[in-house]
Amino acid sequence: MAKVKADKKSVTFEKEDVGNDSDATGDIGDTSVPSSTNAKDSDTLKKEREEDLVIQGQIPKLKYSLLTVPYHNLLVLGGMFYYGLTEDINTVLFNGLISLISIEVIYNYVAYGNIKVTKKKKVDNTNVPLLIGGSIITSIILSIPLFVVIIIFGAPLTNYLQQTILLSLHLSVILFNPLLISFKFDLNQFLLVFKANKIYRLIFSHAVLSSSFGIIIGTWFGVVPIPLDWDRPWQQWPLTLLVGGYVGSIVGGLVSPLVTF
Amino acid sequence: MEADQFETSAITRRIAKQQQMQQQARTKVKQQKLRLTFMGYVIVLIFLAIVQIIGVAFFSMGFLLTRNVLPDIADCNINDSCIPPKFDKAVLLVIDALRFDFAIPIEGSNEYYHNNFPILNQLAQKDNAVLLKFMADPPTTTLQRLKGLTTGSLPTFIDAGSNFDGDHIDEDNWVLQLHKQNKSIACLGDDTWQALFSNYINPDLSFPFDSLNVWDLHTVDNGVIKHIFPLLDKSQRNQWDVLIGHFLGVDHAGHRYGPTHYAMKEKLNQMNELLIKIIAELEDNTLLIVMGDHGMDHTGNHGGDSLDELESTLFMYSKNKKFNKKDKSHYDISDKGKNYRWVNQIDIVPTISLLLGLPIPFNNLGYPIDEVFSNDLELAQAAHKSVQQLHSFRIKTPDLSSKLNEDYLSFIQNYTDHGKDKTRHQDLVEQAKRYQFTSLEECKSLWATFDMKLIYIGLTILFLSLTFLLTYARSIPSVRVSTMSFEFIGSVIAMCLLGLVISLSIYIVLKPVDFSLNKCLATGAAAGIIIGFWAPVMDRFSLNWLWHQTIDFFLYNFNSYSFAGLLFVFSHCVIFASNSFVVWEDKMISFFLISFGFCCLYGVSIKTGLPKEQKILGLMHALTFILLTRLTSMIDLCREEQRPYCVPTFISSWWSILLLHGSTYILPAMIMSFYNLSGSYHSAAPLWIGTGLKFLMFMNAAHWSIEYIQNSDYFNANNIYISTALLKSLNLAIARIVLFVGLILANYSWSKGPLCVKLEFSQNEADINTEENEEVDVPKTANILGYGNVYGSSYFLLLLNFAVAIMLVTKPLGAISLNMLIIQILSLLELYDLLNIRKNLVAPIIFGLLAYQHFFSTGHQATLAAIQWEIGFMTTETIVFPFTHLNIILNTFGSFFIVCLAIPLITLWKIVPSNKPITVLSQIITNITTLLTYIAITGLSSLIFAAHFRRHLMVWKIFAPRFMLSGLLIILLNIFIIIVPLAFGTGKVVTQVNRIFGK
Numbered sequence A: 001m002a003k004v005k006a007d008k009k010s011v012t013f014e015k016e017d018v019g020n021d022s023d024a025t026g027d028i029g030d031t032s033v034p035s036s037t038n039a040k041d042s043d044t045l046k047k048e049r050e051e052d053l054v055i056q057g058q059i060p061k062l063k064y065s066l067l068t069v070p071y072h073n074l075l076v077l078g079g080m081f082y083y084g085l086t087e088d089i090n091t092v093l094f095n096g097l098i099s100l101i102s103i104e105v106i107y108n109y110v111a112y113g114n115i116k117v118t119k120k121k122k123v124d125n126t127n128v129p130l131l132i133g134g135s136i137i138t139s140i141i142l143s144i145p146l147f148v149v150i151i152i153f154g155a156p157l158t159n160y161l162q163q164t165i166l167l168s169l170h171l172s173v174i175l176f177n178p179l180l181i182s183f184k185f186d187l188n189q190f191l192l193v194f195k196a197n198k199i200y201r202l203i204f205s206h207a208v209l210s211s212s213f214g215i216i217i218g219t220w221f222g223v224v225p226i227p228l229d230w231d232r233p234w235q236q237w238p239l240t241l242l243v244g245g246y247v248g249s250i251v252g253g254l255v256s257p258l259v260t261f
Numbered sequence B: 001m002e003a004d005q006f007e008t009s010a011i012t013r014r015i016a017k018q019q020q021m022q023q024q025a026r027t028k029v030k031q032q033k034l035r036l037t038f039m040g041y042v043i044v045l046i047f048l049a050i051v052q053i054i055g056v057a058f059f060s061m062g063f064l065l066t067r068n069v070l071p072d073i074a075d076c077n078i079n080d081s082c083i084p085p086k087f088d089k090a091v092l093l094v095i096d097a098l099r100f101d102f103a104i105p106i107e108g109s110n111e112y113y114h115n116n117f118p119i120l121n122q123l124a125q126k127d128n129a130v131l132l133k134f135m136a137d138p139p140t141t142t143l144q145r146l147k148g149l150t151t152g153s154l155p156t157f158i159d160a161g162s163n164f165d166g167d168h169i170d171e172d173n174w175v176l177q178l179h180k181q182n183k184s185i186a187c188l189g190d191d192t193w194q195a196l197f198s199n200y201i202n203p204d205l206s207f208p209f210d211s212l213n214v215w216d217l218h219t220v221d222n223g224v225i226k227h228i229f230p231l232l233d234k235s236q237r238n239q240w241d242v243l244i245g246h247f248l249g250v251d252h253a254g255h256r257y258g259p260t261h262y263a264m265k266e267k268l269n270q271m272n273e274l275l276i277k278i279i280a281e282l283e284d285n286t287l288l289i290v291m292g293d294h295g296m297d298h299t300g301n302h303g304g305d306s307l308d309e310l311e312s313t314l315f316m317y318s319k320n321k322k323f324n325k326k327d328k329s330h331y332d333i334s335d336k337g338k339n340y341r342w343v344n345q346i347d348i349v350p351t352i353s354l355l356l357g358l359p360i361p362f363n364n365l366g367y368p369i370d371e372v373f374s375n376d377l378e379l380a381q382a383a384h385k386s387v388q389q390l391h392s393f394r395i396k397t398p399d400l401s402s403k404l405n406e407d408y409l410s411f412i413q414n415y416t417d418h419g420k421d422k423t424r425h426q427d428l429v430e431q432a433k434r435y436q437f438t439s440l441e442e443c444k445s446l447w448a449t450f451d452m453k454l455i456y457i458g459l460t461i462l463f464l465s466l467t468f469l470l471t472y473a474r475s476i477p478s479v480r481v482s483t484m485s486f487e488f489i490g491s492v493i494a495m496c497l498l499g500l501v502i503s504l505s506i507y508i509v510l511k512p513v514d515f516s517l518n519k520c521l522a523t524g525a526a527a528g529i530i531i532g533f534w535a536p537v538m539d540r541f542s543l544n545w546l547w548h549q550t551i552d553f554f555l556y557n558f559n560s561y562s563f564a565g566l567l568f569v570f571s572h573c574v575i576f577a578s579n580s581f582v583v584w585e586d587k588m589i590s591f592f593l594i595s596f597g598f599c600c601l602y603g604v605s606i607k608t609g610l611p612k613e614q615k616i617l618g619l620m621h622a623l624t625f626i627l628l629t630r631l632t633s634m635i636d637l638c639r640e641e642q643r644p645y646c647v648p649t650f651i652s653s654w655w656s657i658l659l660l661h662g663s664t665y666i667l668p669a670m671i672m673s674f675y676n677l678s679g680s681y682h683s684a685a686p687l688w689i690g691t692g693l694k695f696l697m698f699m700n701a702a703h704w705s706i707e708y709i710q711n712s713d714y715f716n717a718n719n720i721y722i723s724t725a726l727l728k729s730l731n732l733a734i735a736r737i738v739l740f741v742g743l744i745l746a747n748y749s750w751s752k753g754p755l756c757v758k759l760e761f762s763q764n765e766a767d768i769n770t771e772e773n774e775e776v777d778v779p780k781t782a783n784i785l786g787y788g789n790v791y792g793s794s795y796f797l798l799l800l801n802f803a804v805a806i807m808l809v810t811k812p813l814g815a816i817s818l819n820m821l822i823i824q825i826l827s828l829l830e831l832y833d834l835l836n837i838r839k840n841l842v843a844p845i846i847f848g849l850l851a852y853q854h855f856f857s858t859g860h861q862a863t864l865a866a867i868q869w870e871i872g873f874m875t876t877e878t879i880v881f882p883f884t885h886l887n888i889i890l891n892t893f894g895s896f897f898i899v900c901l902a903i904p905l906i907t908l909w910k911i912v913p914s915n916k917p918i919t920v921l922s923q924i925i926t927n928i929t930t931l932l933t934y935i936a937i938t939g940l941s942s943l944i945f946a947a948h949f950r951r952h953l954m955v956w957k958i959f960a961p962r963f964m965l966s967g968l969l970i971i972l973l974n975i976f977i978i979i980v981p982l983a984f985g986t987g988k989v990v991t992q993v994n995r996i997f998g999k
Helices: A002-013 A016-021 A042-058 A072-082 A089-113 A128-152 A161-183 A187-195 A199-204 A207-221 A239-260 B002-063 B119-124 B142-151 B174-180 B191-197 B219-232 B249-257 B262-281 B345-355 B376-396 B403-418 B422-447 B452-475 B478-510 B517-540 B543-556 B560-577 B579-583 B585-606 B612-633 B654-677 B684-711 B713-717 B724-751 B768-772 B774-781 B787-808 B812-835 B842-857 B869-873 B881-908 B917-948 B955-997
Strands: B089-095 B129-135 B185-190 B206-209 B242-247 B286-291 B311-318 B342-344 B758-761 B782-785
Touching: A042 A187, A042 A199, A072 A089, A072 A239, A089 A128, A089 A161, A128 A161, A128 B612, A161 A187, A161 A207, A161 A239, A187 A199, A187 B585, A199 A207, A199 A239, A207 A239, B002 B452, B002 B478, B002 B517, B002 B917, B002 B955, B089 B262, B089 B345, B119 B129, B119 B262, B119 B311, B129 B345, B142 B191, B142 B345, B174 B185, B174 B345, B185 B191, B185 B219, B191 B206, B191 B242, B206 B219, B219 B242, B219 B249, B219 B262, B249 B262, B262 B286, B286 B345, B342 B345, B345 B376, B376 B403, B376 B422, B403 B422, B452 B517, B452 B543, B452 B917, B478 B517, B478 B917, B560 B579, B560 B585, B560 B842, B560 B917, B579 B585, B579 B955, B585 B612, B585 B812, B585 B842, B612 B812, B612 B842, B654 B684, B654 B787, B654 B812, B684 B724, B684 B787, B684 B812, B724 B787, B724 B955, B782 B787, B787 B812, B787 B881, B787 B955, B812 B842, B812 B881, B842 B881, B842 B917, B869 B881, B881 B917, B881 B955, B917 B955
Parallel strands: B089 B242, B089 B286, B129 B342, B185 B206, B185 B242
Antiparallel strands: B129 B311, B286 B311, B758 B782
């Protein structure tokens, strides 16, 4: 029901040409269209919007955005701090990773059940345990390129390597795992996202994408407290980035329902 | 018919000729118009530069009060300025950060820092010792305090006239005077003494210890204790005349734990026992002075000017001589000694001098302490000596008022009249004190206070010029800007003159006391220029319009790249609000650049409608940029505050020399491959890049190899065959040749207009006959290779000219970093072209960030200590005016110069000759002014925060040097960018190309 409301809302600030826009893709709750762009003429605008709608129709959708928000990340993060993350980073991060993965498996089941079945494939014959297992293993493997990226961004090259590896494992699991589950390993579907004309609209209207985006932004801003000379234990490498990523995942996830409603 | 035909052909010929002439005339008009527009831009930018320079100058005058250090050395024979010594020997113990309340009994206090150092006060109850409160002058840092404690002057941040290089002291001081009298000085403890007075301290009796490691509470103290007792022993007493010991434990305990920690109690107790032992060892004729150089605040730090930091302790003791103490009420220890008698820290200087029979140091401003003179006659004598010294200092310092002179004459008159009269001594001493007081106050107001009025004027001027710069760069459409230049010039000149006249008349009528004519005129001119700039803008547009323009930008032209650009600029401005971020600025900038690199990588990979090869090429460019940025960020000269988290890598070693030799081949090859992308590696390019650049880079490598060999231990140990003189002259020759070729010869040849194009005749029409008529048929039969990058390929050669000269004056690893800078610039240019963001504001901003990154990676930091002075002597053996300074400027700001030169390339790279050169020009101006805006906006931010934190603990270590960097950047880049990249480079290349290819 909420979707219909959103449709009406978008009509109010999108001028008249939204009214006659209810064609094949019209039933999709959508706010991903820019409000007004006088610079471009309305035809191209319309075309762009149609393209975006097609893309949005092709990527997997969620039943309830609020359900996909990775609340458990807060639990994992809080738990790690509770068990003395600042005193013994490596051990606690490793234990945290194990618990993260186990919680993530449960979350994956929830998230999988939350995916709307698209019209084309009515029969769903996915092997869910295989999908989840594969996605966990893939996210662990993907931590290697992520590790390289973190190093390139300026992580210490010679020392703190263990911490950096653990950081990339954590981030990789919370970043890639939900994506892999909701896109069911379909890379082409995922790449469609980047073809959208208004990519941020698309991202923020999709809880999983928005959560992943939040992780990236959160980790990026996580570097800010590092230089401060407060000498606090939580300023140690890589805790600020870790916190940034975890908080970003939840904030990103929560932003999406806010935008959609 | 014949005649007719002839006539028609004549007519057609005439018409053709007319057309041709018209065409020529049109081109000529076009060329002239281009030149005129160009002139307009240059003049407008010059005026903008003038305003900014005036702003920076005002701010600096208010912020950096300089003090003239007089080189004179006092002498006993002049004016008979010495009195016989009262003590033969002295032991001077400095307990760093000994706040006054540490040394007096505080009733009822259980703090660890109270009542744990009672010995001083106990001894002071007798007549042979005296305890005084000792007021330091800000800045309360050890180095500045030691200067004050030995010279009697007020050290400011920059002592004009002293050498920048190192901390070595030039001024007259009592250590120097002792040395002059062939006294032997022993020095233990803090190595700052060693740094300041290494020439005067007896090298056999010097035991310095590292003072910077504040985590270590005991090494320095234990070292002093270990060496001081043997020296105090009878057997070694005659080796020294003055013994200086500097303990750091209390200070370090404060820094590490704060005063409210148990470690403070332990340290104070240790000092207490130590003093008891030392006093037991003293001889009768030895004077013992114990003092703190400054206090500490409640956190245990110091550097500022709060009362806790200023209040320190002075204690003097002698075994048998009595001190002439004042009434008990002067030494009131109640309320933490709030009303205790205090003396100025610099007063110790004349006191020590007179007690040891030395002349008072020439620059001294202090007054001898009363207690040390046993009767009124001695007091009057001392008063006379110090007034004479103050007067001789005053004569050499013309800034001081003439009232002092009258005071002096009246004192001398009184002294000669009543000097022998016992009853008048008290009055004489009072008069001398008054004289010293006024002289000190005058000097303080001259040197030690910020002039907030000037600071605010400077900031206002900069802010106003910045708002205009911003409007000029981004708000007004560049098409309009090109037509407005002459309106600007007219109104600016008119308003500037008006401003000058008004300020002159204000000066004449109001006669402001503390505002000189020059300052008045400069303010008037700056205000006039700013109003002159705004008048035409306001005439054509309105504030409302400009506001809508800004909103429109955010609505329509705003994309991820502009957002990234604005985010970077904003973050860069905000970092000046915190000292930690200023310290780590280098890392932040690398982080921004790498983030942008990833944005480009992402941008290329999702970009649709690109051929596959283009896409792969674009990805490679982005990867190259990212990796080079990461590599560059690893070259690092850590500043002191970054330790221990930063490992310095900026060192000359054999592998950096090898890399330098390798880059001689790699860089030209890389540039060549970039040129080949647009098919521009023809005619001038192989000569410039393949021959000239390679040769000059080889010379650079040779120069630094020789330099390395000269300094290597191995060579020095086995030096038999090659004379150092030969190597030295060889190096001088190489440096001179490279600089001459790079800066003058190559630029002169470049001004003749080298083009990197080649005519290639297409096969199907390769007829010999047509080739002979090639003047007519060229457009049909020939392809011009490199046509797609005519401007860029030619302009880039100019950048190389300067780059090679800058690489010479940069140390090996810095030169490697500059090599990477050039590749980074080229990849960025390709990316800008590919992603179509060359008109985006992010383009020049990334270039600005790049310049900052290479500023740091060429071994610089925003500190005075990081300036590479030794580079100044590359082309000359002594300081010769333009050359030494040129080298240092090229060395320090080299990366900025290279980047400034690259700014026009954002527009010029990979475009075909344009029919509308004025449009091209206006885009270049937009990019240039955007870079200048970026420099100005970060500069203004650092200035504002430097002024805001002027009482901050770290102001002289972090904020002030950063402001100096920003100020210099604003001045130098404005000048450089107008002269070289714009007036010389762009002007030549655009007119040249348009004369040849223009239609």
